Amino acid sequence: MDPNDSLLGHLATRLSTHPENVATEALAFILRRHEYLRRAVLRFMESLGAPPPQVVSFTTQRSEENAARPDLRGADESGAPVLFIEAKFWAGLTDKQPVTYLHALPSDRPTALLVLAPEARRQMLWRELRLRCEEDLQQRSPFDVGPERPAVLQMGPQKVLVLAAWQPFLESLQSTARAQGDHASSENLNQLLGLCTREDTTAFLPLRQEDLSADIGRRIYQFGALVDEICEAAVAAKVCKKGTSGGSRMSYWRTVQIEGHDFYLFLSPWRWHTLAETPLWLEFPSQTESWNHLLEALSPLALRTPSMILRDPSNSDTPLIPLHLKLGVEHHEVVQTVVDTLRGIRDLIVAKSA
Known part of the structure; x- marks a missing residue:
C-alpha cells in the first residue's frame, strides 16, 4: 500500500x-x-x-x-x-x-x-x-x-x-x-x-x-513591535543609525545602518518556518558588492556551531543572521539581548576596518 x-x-x-x-x-x-x-x-x-x-x-x-x-x-x-x-x-x-x-x-x-x-x-x-x-x-x-x-x-x-x-x-x-x-x-x-x-x-x-487563537495574533503583533523597539534601542545605544521601514506580503522590516552598511532587520515568518526557529532576522545590505567584506568581517559568526550566517535561497542567496530571542525573560531583556547581538556585529565590522 x-x-x-x-x-x-x-x-x-x-x-x-x-x-x-x-x-x-x-x-x-x-x-x-x-x-x-x-x-x-x-x-x-x-x-x-x-x-x-x-x-x-x-x-x-x-x-x-x-x-x-x-x-x-x-x-x-x-x-x-x-x-x-x-x-x-x-x-x-x-x-x-x-x-x-x-x-x-x-x-x-x-x-x-x-x-x-x-x-x-x-x-x-x-x-x-x-x-x-x-x-x-x-x-x-x-x-x-x-x-x-x-x-x-x-x-x-x-x-x-x-x-x-x-x-x-x-x-x-x-x-x-x-x-x-x-x-x-x-x-x-x-x-x-x-x-x-x-x-x-x-x-x-x-x-x-489553537492555530486561530488570539495568542497567535498577539504574538505576531508583538514580534512586529519588537522590530521597532530593537531598532530604537540600538539607535539610542549608538549601535546603529536609524533608517527607513517597509513591508511585503509576509514580512516587515526596518533598515539599520551599522558602520555605513544598511542592514535590514526583518520579521520574516517564511524564514522562521524554513531556516531557523526565530521570527527576527538581520539581512545583509542589498548592495552585493559589500557582501565579501562583511562576510570576512563576520566570519567568527560563520564558524560557530551551528553557523550564525545563513543564506536565503528564495532571495538570491542573500546572507542572513538569525536573531534568536531569549526565552523566559521580561520584555526589556528580550530587546536588550538582540541589541547586544547587533553591538557584537558592529564590533566585528569595526575590528575588520581598523
Missing part, C-alpha cells in the same frame, strides 16, 4: 489536535509487540554512529524525577531510563527539550535521546537542539560536547543526542518486519509512515482551533 493513502494519516490530522500523540502511541504499540523491532531501533541508531543502549521495554509519556516527560521511555533490565524517543512534526520544542531530558538520563551506562522529525524540518530543528545544548553548557557543565557526527551529538562519555527523519527510521523497521514475514507489523508501520509522510509533505495542514 502506498503510505500516502494511509487511513491513519488521514484520520490523525482531522480527529486529533496533536498528531504527534497519535504517532507516539502508534510507535509504542508496534514496539511493545515484538522484541525484534525494539532491537531494530537500536540497530538504526547504531547505523548513525550512536552507541545503542540496552532497552528491554517501552512506556509512553511517563514523567521523570526532574519533570522531563518524553513521548517514549525505553528502560533497561533495572528499570532505569536509557532511551528517550521524542516524536516531532511541527510543534515547537518545549522549555525542557532537549536539556532536561538529557539530564534525566543516567551517566553511568549508554543512554540516548532520539528525536524523530519530518525531513523538511530536520536541518532547522538540529540547529535549535544544538543551540539549546550549548546555552545550557554556558550555565553549568554536567557533560561535555564532544566531536559531532552526522545527526549525533556526543553529550558525555556514554550519552548522545540523535536526530533522525521519520521516513528512514520507519522504513528500516518495516524492512526488518518484512524480513521476519511479519505482515501485520509491516502494515502497521506503513500506516504510521503514511501519517509521517503526510505531515512532511502537506503544504497547508488542516487548521486547528
Whole structure:
C-alpha cells in the first residue's frame, strides 16, 4: 500500500489536535509487540554512529524525577531510563527539550535521546537542539560536547543526542518486519509512515482551533513591535543609525545602518518556518558588492556551531543572521539581548576596518 493513502494519516490530522500523540502511541504499540523491532531501533541508531543502549521495554509519556516527560521511555533490565524517543512534526520544542531530558538520563551506562522529525524540518530543528545544548553548557557543565557526527551529538562519555527523519527510521523497521514475514507489523508501520509522510509533505495542514487563537495574533503583533523597539534601542545605544521601514506580503522590516552598511532587520515568518526557529532576522545590505567584506568581517559568526550566517535561497542567496530571542525573560531583556547581538556585529565590522 502506498503510505500516502494511509487511513491513519488521514484520520490523525482531522480527529486529533496533536498528531504527534497519535504517532507516539502508534510507535509504542508496534514496539511493545515484538522484541525484534525494539532491537531494530537500536540497530538504526547504531547505523548513525550512536552507541545503542540496552532497552528491554517501552512506556509512553511517563514523567521523570526532574519533570522531563518524553513521548517514549525505553528502560533497561533495572528499570532505569536509557532511551528517550521524542516524536516531532511541527510543534515547537518545549522549555525542557532537549536539556532536561538529557539530564534525566543516567551517566553511568549508554543512554540516548532520539528525536524523530519530518525531513523538511530536520536541518532547522538540529540547529535549535544544538543551540539549546550549548546555552545550557554556558550555565553549568554536567557533560561535555564532544566531536559531532552526522545527526549525533556526543553529550558525555556514554550519552548522545540523535536526530533522525521519520521516513528512514520507519522504513528500516518495516524492512526488518518484512524480513521476519511479519505482515501485520509491516502494515502497521506503513500506516504510521503514511501519517509521517503526510505531515512532511502537506503544504497547508488542516487548521486547528489553537492555530486561530488570539495568542497567535498577539504574538505576531508583538514580534512586529519588537522590530521597532530593537531598532530604537540600538539607535539610542549608538549601535546603529536609524533608517527607513517597509513591508511585503509576509514580512516587515526596518533598515539599520551599522558602520555605513544598511542592514535590514526583518520579521520574516517564511524564514522562521524554513531556516531557523526565530521570527527576527538581520539581512545583509542589498548592495552585493559589500557582501565579501562583511562576510570576512563576520566570519567568527560563520564558524560557530551551528553557523550564525545563513543564506536565503528564495532571495538570491542573500546572507542572513538569525536573531534568536531569549526565552523566559521580561520584555526589556528580550530587546536588550538582540541589541547586544547587533553591538557584537558592529564590533566585528569595526575590528575588520581598523
